[in-house]
Amino acid sequence: MSNLIRGLRGLALTGLAGSFAAHAATPDTVENAYWNLPKGVTDISHEVFNLHMAAFWVCVAIAVVVFGVMFYSVFAHRRSKNPVPATFHHSTTVEIIWTIVPFLILIGLAVPAAGTLIKQYDTRNADMTVKITGYQWKWQYEYVGENVSFFSTLDEKSNEARQLGSGIDPKTVPNYLRNVDNYLVVPVGKKVRFLLTANDVIHGWWVPDLAIKKDAIPGFINEMWTKINEPGVYRGGCTVLCGRDHGFMPIVIEAKSETDYAAWLAAKKGGDAAAPAAEPAAAPTPAAALPAKLEVAAAATTATDAVVDAKPVQLAAADTAAAPAPAAAAAPATKEELIARGEKVYKVNCMACHQATGAGLAPTFPSLIGSAVVAGPIDAQIKQVLNGKNAMPPFARLKDADIAAVVTYTRNSFGNKVGDAASAEQVAKLR
Amino acid sequence: MATHAAESHSDNRRYFVPDPSVWPFLLTIALGTILYSVSMYLEERHPGPIPFVIGGALFFYIVFTWFRGVALESESGKYSAQVDRTYRMGMSWFIFSEVMFFGAFFGALYYARELSVPWLSGEGSRVLTNEFLWPAFENVWPTNGPAGIGGEFKTISPWHLPLINTLLLLTSSITITFAHHALKEGHRLATILWMWATIALGCVFLYFQVTEYIEAYHELNLTLGSGIYGSTFFMLTGFHGMHVTLGTIMMIAVTGRLMSGHFKPDSHFGFEGVAWYWHFVDVVWLGLFIFVYIL
Amino acid sequence: MANTHSHHDHSHGHDHAHDHDHHHGPDKGVMRWIKTTNHKDLGTLYLWFSFIMFFIGGVMSLIIRAELFQPGLQFIDPEFYNQMITLHALVMIFGGVMPAFVGLANWMVPMMIGCSDLALPRVNNWGFWILPFAFTMLLSSLFLPGGGPAGGWTLYPPLVLQGGASFPLTIFAIHMLGISSITGAINIVVTIMNMRAPGMTLLKMPLFVWTWLITAYLLIAVMPVLAGAVTMLLTDKYFGTSFFNAAGGGDPVMFEHIFWFFGHPEVYIMILPAFGIVSTIIPTFARKQLFGYDSMVYAVASIAFLSFIVWAHHMFTVGIPLAGELFFMFSTMLIAVPTGVKVFNWLATMWRGSMTFETPMLFAIGFVFLFTIGGFSGIMLALAPVDFQYHNSYFVVAHFHYVLVPGAIFSIIGAIYYWIPKWTGVMYSETLGKWHFWLSAIFINITFFPQHFVGLAGMPRRIPDYAVQFTDFNELSTIGAFGYFVVQFIMIYNFLRCALFRKGMEPATGQVWEGAKGLEWTVASPAPYHTFEDPPHVGDEPAATH
Ligand code: HEA
Ligand code: HEA
Ligand code: CUA
Numbered sequence A: 001m002s003n004l005i006r007g008l009r010g011l012a013l014t015g016l017a018g019s020f021a022a023h024a025a026t027p028d029t030v031e032n033a034y035w036n037l038p039k040g041v042t043d044i045s046h047e048v049f050n051l052h053m054a055a056f057w058v059c060v061a062i063a064v065v066v067f068g069v070m071f072y073s074v075f076a077h078r079r080s081k082n083p084v085p086a087t088f089h090h091s092t093t094v095e096i097i098w099t100i101v102p103f104l105i106l107i108g109l110a111v112p113a114a115g116t117l118i119k120q121y122d123t124r125n126a127d128m129t130v131k132i133t134g135y136q137w138k139w140q141y142e143y144v145g146e147n148v149s150f151f152s153t154l155d156e157k158s159n160e161a162r163q164l165g166s167g168i169d170p171k172t173v174p175n176y177l178r179n180v181d182n183y184l185v186v187p188v189g190k191k192v193r194f195l196l197t198a199n200d201v202i203h204g205w206w207v208p209d210l211a212i213k214k215d216a217i218p219g220f221i222n223e224m225w226t227k228i229n230e231p232g233v234y235r236g237g238c239t240v241l242c243g244r245d246h247g248f249m250p251i252v253i254e255a256k257s258e259t260d261y262a263a264w265l266a267a268k269k270g271g272d273a274a275a276p277a278a279e280p281a282a283a284p285t286p287a288a289a290l291p292a293k294l295e296v297a298a299a300a301t302t303a304t305d306a307v308v309d310a311k312p313v314q315l316a317a318a319d320t321a322a323a324p325a326p327a328a329a330a331a332p333a334t335k336e337e338l339i340a341r342g343e344k345v346y347k348v349n350c351m352a353c354h355q356a357t358g359a360g361l362a363p364t365f366p367s368l369i370g371s372a373v374v375a376g377p378i379d380a381q382i383k384q385v386l387n388g389k390n391a392m393p394p395f396a397r398l399k400d401a402d403i404a405a406v407v408t409y410t411r412n413s414f415g416n417k418v419g420d421a422a423s424a425e426q427v428a429k430l431r
Numbered sequence B: 001m002a003t004h005a006a007e008s009h010s011d012n013r014r015y016f017v018p019d020p021s022v023w024p025f026l027l028t029i030a031l032g033t034i035l036y037s038v039s040m041y042l043e044e045r046h047p048g049p050i051p052f053v054i055g056g057a058l059f060f061y062i063v064f065t066w067f068r069g070v071a072l073e074s075e076s077g078k079y080s081a082q083v084d085r086t087y088r089m090g091m092s093w094f095i096f097s098e099v100m101f102f103g104a105f106f107g108a109l110y111y112a113r114e115l116s117v118p119w120l121s122g123e124g125s126r127v128l129t130n131e132f133l134w135p136a137f138e139n140v141w142p143t144n145g146p147a148g149i150g151g152e153f154k155t156i157s158p159w160h161l162p163l164i165n166t167l168l169l170l171t172s173s174i175t176i177t178f179a180h181h182a183l184k185e186g187h188r189l190a191t192i193l194w195m196w197a198t199i200a201l202g203c204v205f206l207y208f209q210v211t212e213y214i215e216a217y218h219e220l221n222l223t224l225g226s227g228i229y230g231s232t233f234f235m236l237t238g239f240h241g242m243h244v245t246l247g248t249i250m251m252i253a254v255t256g257r258l259m260s261g262h263f264k265p266d267s268h269f270g271f272e273g274v275a276w277y278w279h280f281v282d283v284v285w286l287g288l289f290i291f292v293y294i295l
Numbered sequence C: 001m002a003n004t005h006s007h008h009d010h011s012h013g014h015d016h017a018h019d020h021d022h023h024h025g026p027d028k029g030v031m032r033w034i035k036t037t038n039h040k041d042l043g044t045l046y047l048w049f050s051f052i053m054f055f056i057g058g059v060m061s062l063i064i065r066a067e068l069f070q071p072g073l074q075f076i077d078p079e080f081y082n083q084m085i086t087l088h089a090l091v092m093i094f095g096g097v098m099p100a101f102v103g104l105a106n107w108m109v110p111m112m113i114g115c116s117d118l119a120l121p122r123v124n125n126w127g128f129w130i131l132p133f134a135f136t137m138l139l140s141s142l143f144l145p146g147g148g149p150a151g152g153w154t155l156y157p158p159l160v161l162q163g164g165a166s167f168p169l170t171i172f173a174i175h176m177l178g179i180s181s182i183t184g185a186i187n188i189v190v191t192i193m194n195m196r197a198p199g200m201t202l203l204k205m206p207l208f209v210w211t212w213l214i215t216a217y218l219l220i221a222v223m224p225v226l227a228g229a230v231t232m233l234l235t236d237k238y239f240g241t242s243f244f245n246a247a248g249g250g251d252p253v254m255f256e257h258i259f260w261f262f263g264h265p266e267v268y269i270m271i272l273p274a275f276g277i278v279s280t281i282i283p284t285f286a287r288k289q290l291f292g293y294d295s296m297v298y299a300v301a302s303i304a305f306l307s308f309i310v311w312a313h314h315m316f317t318v319g320i321p322l323a324g325e326l327f328f329m330f331s332t333m334l335i336a337v338p339t340g341v342k343v344f345n346w347l348a349t350m351w352r353g354s355m356t357f358e359t360p361m362l363f364a365i366g367f368v369f370l371f372t373i374g375g376f377s378g379i380m381l382a383l384a385p386v387d388f389q390y391h392n393s394y395f396v397v398a399h400f401h402y403v404l405v406p407g408a409i410f411s412i413i414g415a416i417y418y419w420i421p422k423w424t425g426v427m428y429s430e431t432l433g434k435w436h437f438w439l440s441a442i443f444i445n446i447t448f449f450p451q452h453f454v455g456l457a458g459m460p461r462r463i464p465d466y467a468v469q470f471t472d473f474n475e476l477s478t479i480g481a482f483g484y485f486v487v488q489f490i491m492i493y494n495f496l497r498c499a500l501f502r503k504g505m506e507p508a509t510g511q512v513w514e515g516a517k518g519l520e521w522t523v524a525s526p527a528p529y530h531t532f533e534d535p536p537h538v539g540d541e542p543a544a545t546h
């Protein structure tokens, strides 16, 4: 609780007002917000912050008056001080006053609030558009008109640490629950319009530093916009209860200068199809900023290594064109390799529903232990994973090799002993 | 002095407080059993029909006994004018709560027609919803939505059976009013006849509605699953039909009481309550006829 | 009114003597409680029931808080966490607060307006006995495969449709609760409108009766709407309808509109009776008539009216068109005006009174103080552009627990301290009462005040695990929650002694509180099984002034 003690000391020393302003030197973003809204990095977020503080101080002022009167009365009008109560019980004048005054105060708050709201609703004249789709439990970002699209899921470190009884101390995980495999990247100084929708249930997209939050509703498109003033990485998360892993679908958005953004976009467009194996760390450029990703770059010495070692997060990243990665096809993997790789793919893609133990979550998510599908013909299972079934989403966006790996994994784990293995070619044929 | 009045419940100065009763508790058991077995059935955990049947039988038995008990208390003169007012107010507020229940479904209809369907078709501020998710969907009513859930369907013309049904219900409102006047004037036989006429009209209404449903399902492919149109259509008319059924049963009960000599020209709340209910059902139908069938 | 008083003492002496053979007298054993039609028996049953539910809901909240003590998942699976928050809320709202208020109404409304019982005693019994059955149904789903409902108490589709066996059980439990609330509310409306003692005009009724009258109207108006909404959920899941499915032309947001059309009035259902209680307690201990009686009544009526046109402030982020957003923002802010009137009237009642601070008064003052803080955060939430930051963060959780726990629950506890001498005929321990108040007040603030901070700093609600920067305040909050729970046992001990183990306790007088006004104080303590079988006559002076 040392933070708390530091915070309380700060409160005592500088007073509430001082400490609210204390972060003026560093950018006031959610990362160093301790007990107040961050000022954020957009004009709108500043306006919102000011409105918030105005409303707060209005409430404090009213509180001082109201509670002042109350405690004075409690003190001065107790029986030992004032044995004979007064008898008045009515006064039209004061009643009118204390109806009108709050009303005026409220108008004072409502007018600027309406102004800000109107600005927030004005999504016209955007420089670019990103379509965001919520899934249980990940986000998909599509750069409209750019043919760039990818998924963004909880990063693997957090994901391991967050398992019940994982034994990993979250404090040792950088940006615990606030990090993803693939960042949403946007340019600074441009008006970016977001179109929000969802695939299964309602989700909510919130990044406090941008002061934007909207619900992602299946079947409908909601709009919002932002224009970020400062380059940087801003974090948020899903805000509408969307099922078991609602707490585990963070949002990370990186604002880059215009040129960096253009480079990123070009790499993103060309990257996946052109040179997949050569630089697995290059495709998800934003990840380079993360210490967690450095080891990947270091490990990527040979093509095979890269394939086997590649974090599942990248597997998901490189899905865009859905072209089977040649490297994967070129390196036939042993069953053991497939199982090892499949476990990683499983953790990222399947575990949310079917659980780490494979036992699933009755009644919606069936157990894979001894499942008839798993024990049955391998092609049928591959097809189900590719195409989905009812509440199970299709996974055609995964690479052939990953699907082969995860299918092999499920058939040979959790006590399942089917013994066979799938190959990437087999998957490619069944697509 | 009050002490003596304690023994006599017929004293009109005293409000009637019933003796302890086990009916409500049993009614709750019945209700709980029914709902629990339906839940299990819906979740495909087939509990078998037995709990449902037992619960249902108990339910009807208690409702019958309870109402009969109230009728007997009333006939034996235990109720004062104040108790009568209680029933009137109680019934009015009950009907009001029913109005709010229908309000939820009419609200859904309004929302679908004025907001969600136009939005899906790109009107108002939701152009992009249409462009990105449901291109080519147009705002027409009736609709089963952009995905055409339930397949193509035809609707029921308001000017055939529904119009007849409207006339039937309007007539029945008149006949029940005649019955009421007859009762007030002490013409018991006329009252009973008018009541039977009303009941008959109610039954014919129900018969036509069932015919209409059969036609909808078999010939028009209009089902509960026909998107938002089918949903609102069947839920509104279906709940209304259930209320007509209930109203008809209540009228039969009241007529039975009339035939066994219950009610007086100046005191017959049981009768009036049913009449109010019937009028309420009638008014809801008018709403349905206009908003569901015609518009 | 002095002669009314003695007249009643007399007639009650009589009732007592005849309790055994009088055929209105209670049965023996458990059948007494199953069959009872007596408003006092049923009031007692309601209060016991709500007490048990508070306990269950409280234990659930401790499970929630225990998991949130530290980042990382220590004890429970996220799915179970979701079940806990859903059931915690449903149990607290429908099983705790509402039945407690109905119990108080059962006990007090007939005694306050001078009538023998509620207007429809058998229906009253039914309304009560539905509750244990409904909650058995709801909670039993925890033991079925798939567990309890996990979609949040707001039951938003499509998520809620993913539920298993808990889904229909939840829906039907809500239907049953609806029946219970509607029958209870009709009963109270009719009692108040039809059964007042001669001379008790509407504007002489005690404020508790007024607030309950208006609450009952709200209940009759909105519970059927909730029933309709959940019925649509049921048919969407099992019978192929498309109310909340865009592919069929519906809209998930439609459910939110219907739900909150119920939901917002619902939160006032949980606070208006509290206003009535506080308006009763403060004058008693200030020994001064309630200030601005008429404006209190009008304020309650305005709040009730406004509550029907503000619902979408829970939905500022769902993308309603700008005009709607503005309308709901303005109408919501307006509610501060009548609520302010109430707060100011309470202050004016205290002003230049002659106050003593027995436990009920402490809870009433605690209510005014802490409810107002909750109201302030409510006003901040009402500002739509800023609600984009607050919405579904712990700031909201802090807001509503401030209005619900030191709001609604403090008022309930205060009311029980206030009236329990009348019910049981013995005085509770004032010393323990004071300890209970001060410890509760301290711990409740430790629990919920830090939640404002984490919320603003960016912590979303309904998550079982959080980023490490939120740890400190969550630790505090958990410590507060456990502390609060533990100190409730002081109250439980205090009340149980009055209710069950009265031997050797200080008997209460009929008047109980020196400054108390109103008909309930004109009968003996404990109040006889039947009161006011012959209505008293209320004089021309306002009842509240005696
Ligand atoms: C007893 C219950 C109760 C009460 C009384 C209130 C009272 C109020 N509530 Fe609250 N609210 C809830 C229970 C309650 N609420 C619950 C349970 C939720 C969350 C539901 C969920 O999502 O699960 C919620 C959520 C909620 C939201 C949605 C937040 C979100 O999800 O983003 C909003 C937004 O406007 C809001 C506003 C208000 C307002 C303006 C009041 C006003 O009535 C408050 C008025 C009172 C005062 C303002 C104080 C006294 C006044 C004065 C001293 C006068 C002078 C004051 C001024 C001029 C400011 N509430
Ligand atoms: C009346 C309603 C009520 C009450 C009393 C409480 C009480 C408490 N609540 Fe709850 N809460 C809600 C309504 C309530 N809550 C709602 C609506 C939600 C939202 C759910 C959702 O998101 O869907 C919520 C959610 C919620 C969360 C957020 C979960 C999340 O978003 O992830 C948390 C977390 O700390 C929490 C904690 C607590 C705690 C520690 C208490 C403690 O105060 C509990 C201790 C209380 C008691 C032990 C009872 C004491 C009272 C008595 C003993 C009375 C005695 C009575 C008689 C004698 C008759 N609650
Ligand atoms: Cu997605 Cu919550």
Ligand SMILES: [Cu+2]
Pocket (backbone or CB within 6 Å): C263, C264, C267, C311, C313, C314
């Ligand atoms: Cu509200």
